[in-house]
Amino acid sequence: MFFNTIRAVRLALKSLLLHKLRSGLTMLGIVFGVFSVIAMLAIGEGASAQAQAQVRQLGATNIIVVSVKPPADSSSNSSRSSGRGPSVLAYGLLRADYRLLSETIPTITSTIAIREIQSEVRYLQNTINARVVATTTGYKDMNHLEMAEGRFLTDQDEREMANVAVIGSEVAARLFPYESPVGKTILMRSFRFTVVGVTRSRTASAAIGGSMSGQEFNKDVYIPLKTFQTRIGDRVITALSGSFSAEEVQLNQITLQVAETQDVVRTADVVRESLMRNHRGKNDYDVIVPLELLKQAEQIKQIFNIVLGSIAAISLVVGGIGIMNIMLATVTERTREIGIRRALGARQSDIISQFLTETIVLSGTGGLLGVGLGLCTPLAFMGIQWIVENAVLSGSSGTSEISQLFGNMRPQIAFWSLPIAFGISVGIGVIFGIYPARSAARMDPIEALRHE
Known part of the structure; x- marks a missing residue:
C-alpha cells in the first residue's frame, strides 16, 4: 500500500x-x-x-472613574457667571466624591486622584505644550512608570505642597537638550517648579472606551495634587478667538483598587450608586471597569x-x-x-x-x-x-x-x-x-x- x-x-x-x-x-x-x-x-x-x-495596563482589579464634559446643550450643565467675567462651566468629579469612595466602601484598598490640564512649560527660551498631571505618589506604579533620573513625587511633597515636578522624557529633551533637568527650575502658569525627576520613555496608551483618551506619557509634567489646588486652582480660563471660556473641575479621574478580582464588578455597582446620589442625575462622569473591557x-x-x-x-x-x-x-x-x-x-x-x-x-x-x-x-x-x-x-x-x-x-x-x-x-x-x-x-x- x-x-x-x-x-x-x-x-x-x-x-x-x-x-x-x-x-x-x-x-x-x-x-x-x-x-x-x-x-x-x-x-x-x-x-x-x-x-x-492596553486594558491590562489599566489593571484588572482597578475601577476608573473619569470626569466627562456634558454636551453644550445639556440642561444638566452647571454654569455660573459673576457678570464681570466669562461664565464658568462646573462639572466632573469632586473631592467629596474622592473622600466618599475611599472612606465608605470597604472592598476598596487604595485610591488615586488625578487633576490634569494642558499648559505651556518653559525653561529659559525653550518651551513645550505639555500635559500637567497633579497626582500622588501611587500614580507611578499604577501607570508602570520608570525613572530615568531622580525620583518621583513623595508623600512629603504632597503634605508640604511643595513646588516640585517630575517631567516626561520628551519634555526633558525639549527643555533641557544639553543638560540634566534635575535641580533646574521650570516655569508653568507663572509658578516656578523644581525638577526632581525624569521618567523613562514609554509607549503611549491607546484610547480605551468612549470616555478615556490616549495618553502620551512622555509629554507629561507631574506635580503634587495639593500643590495644584493651592497654586493653580480648580478653575481654568481659556482664550479662544478673542473670547474667553472657563471650566471648573476639581478632579479629572479617580482610580480605585480592589483587593480581589471577584469583588470588582460588585464594587463598581456600589461606586455607580454612590456617585449617582452625589451628582443628582448629572451625566458628568463615567465608571470604567477594565475587567469588563478585558472580557x-x-x-x-x-x-x-x-x-x-x-x-x-x-x-x-x-x-x-x-x-x-x-x-x-x-x-x-x-x-x-x-x-x-x-x-x-x-x-x-x-x-x-x-x-x-x-x-x-x-x-x-x-x-x-x-x-x-x-x-x-x-x-x-x-x-x-x-x-x-x-x-x-x-x-x-x-x-x-x-x-x-x-x-x-x-x-x-x-x-x-x-x-x-x-x-x-x-x-x-x-x-x-x-x-x-x-x-x-x-x-x-x-x-x-x-x-x-
Whole structure:
C-alpha cells in the first residue's frame, strides 16, 4: 500500500510537471488563499493582543472613574457667571466624591486622584505644550512608570505642597537638550517648579472606551495634587478667538483598587450608586471597569478571528474552483490515456485515485508554500509599516496619529492556524477534485480510445 501511494504521487508529479506554468498558476490560488488565512488571523491576533495589553495596563482589579464634559446643550450643565467675567462651566468629579469612595466602601484598598490640564512649560527660551498631571505618589506604579533620573513625587511633597515636578522624557529633551533637568527650575502658569525627576520613555496608551483618551506619557509634567489646588486652582480660563471660556473641575479621574478580582464588578455597582446620589442625575462622569473591557476584548477577538478567517477562506474556495477548472481541462486532454488504461485493466477506482492524487499534490504543495509565506507575515508587515511611516504619510495631516497606531501593531502568528489552513487547502483540493476524477472514471473505454 505504501509503495503504491509513493508511485501514485510520483506519477502525479510527473503529469503536473508536463505543464509547469499551468500547474504553477493553478497552485497560486491555493498559495495566496492559505497565506491570507494565516496573515489575516495573525494581524487579528496582534491587534487583539494590543487592545488587551492596553486594558491590562489599566489593571484588572482597578475601577476608573473619569470626569466627562456634558454636551453644550445639556440642561444638566452647571454654569455660573459673576457678570464681570466669562461664565464658568462646573462639572466632573469632586473631592467629596474622592473622600466618599475611599472612606465608605470597604472592598476598596487604595485610591488615586488625578487633576490634569494642558499648559505651556518653559525653561529659559525653550518651551513645550505639555500635559500637567497633579497626582500622588501611587500614580507611578499604577501607570508602570520608570525613572530615568531622580525620583518621583513623595508623600512629603504632597503634605508640604511643595513646588516640585517630575517631567516626561520628551519634555526633558525639549527643555533641557544639553543638560540634566534635575535641580533646574521650570516655569508653568507663572509658578516656578523644581525638577526632581525624569521618567523613562514609554509607549503611549491607546484610547480605551468612549470616555478615556490616549495618553502620551512622555509629554507629561507631574506635580503634587495639593500643590495644584493651592497654586493653580480648580478653575481654568481659556482664550479662544478673542473670547474667553472657563471650566471648573476639581478632579479629572479617580482610580480605585480592589483587593480581589471577584469583588470588582460588585464594587463598581456600589461606586455607580454612590456617585449617582452625589451628582443628582448629572451625566458628568463615567465608571470604567477594565475587567469588563478585558472580557469584551476577548469576545471581540473571537468574533474578529471568525470574520477574518471566513473572508480569507473565500480565496481558498476560489483557488479550489481554479483547480476544478484545470482538472476538467486535463481530463479532456487525457481522454485517450484514460481509454488505454481502462483497456489494460484499470478499474474506475484506479482512475479516480490517479486524478485525486494529482489534485491533492497540487493543493498540498500550494498549501505548504502558503504556510511558508504566512510565517513571513511579521516581516512583511514590518516592511509595510516602514513604507507607511517613511513614504506614504510623509508630510500629510494626521501622520502622527496614524503612524503611531499602525506602528504599534505587531502581527502574532496563531500557530494553531497553520495546520488548519494547510488541512483546509488539502480538503479544498479533494472536494473540488472529486467531480473531475469521477468524470474521468465514468468514461466509456471504447469512446475514450476513439478520441483524437
